[in-house]
Amino acid sequence: MPENNLLLYLTASPTLAYIIVALGMFVEGDIVLFSAAFVASLGLLDLGNLAMVVFISMLLGDAIWYTFGKAIRSATGNWLNKWVSKVTHPFDAHIKERPFHTIFFSKFAYGFHHAILLRAGSLKIPYPNLLRADIIATFVWMIIVGGLGYASGTWLHQGEQYLHYAGYVMVAAIVIFITIEQIIVRQTKKRL
Secondary structure (H helix, E strand, C coil): CHHHHHHHHHHHCHHHHHHHHHHHHHHCHHHHHHHHHHHHHCCCCCHHHHHHHHHHHHHHHHHHHHHHHHHHHHCCCCHHHHHHHHHHHHHHHHHHHCHHHHHHHHCCCCCCHHHHHHHHHHCCCCHHHHHHHHHHHHHHHHHHHHHHHHHHHHHHHHCHHHHHHHHHHHHHHHHHHHHHHHHHHHHHHHHC
């Protein structure tokens, strides 16, 4: 079974797992963090190492997204710059006037954080103004999302006699996580 081979590789080489997690943080952090914390709760990954990899990868990835936003700004007529501008233009005033709040709340708006970072870069907002917010938001985000993943895995581990329900538990946990995130997105949009 392919899934067993992947689990075998990850447990035999935790370094590979951390590399996959680090790369995943650049693209889709929520599901990667939730899943990695779930795996860490089962004892397959060290929680301290995982937290360090996630934190550093998220900050590095966010810096790359910001820098990419600065680069696409200089390419006039760029379709990506036009798209980012269209999606995030209503938040320009918030990004400029309240960068801390915008960055913090965008971290919890599924699929919106990268667009905000691209826009902040294209608006040439000084990165140090965003970094403090990004550090705090990343830390809080890790506690919430990672905590949900870890708690889900812990509950599963304690209920091994119900292991045949594991797939249902994982799906339910992801649905609950996405539901909570959508509630946060709606609340964030109301505040912005």
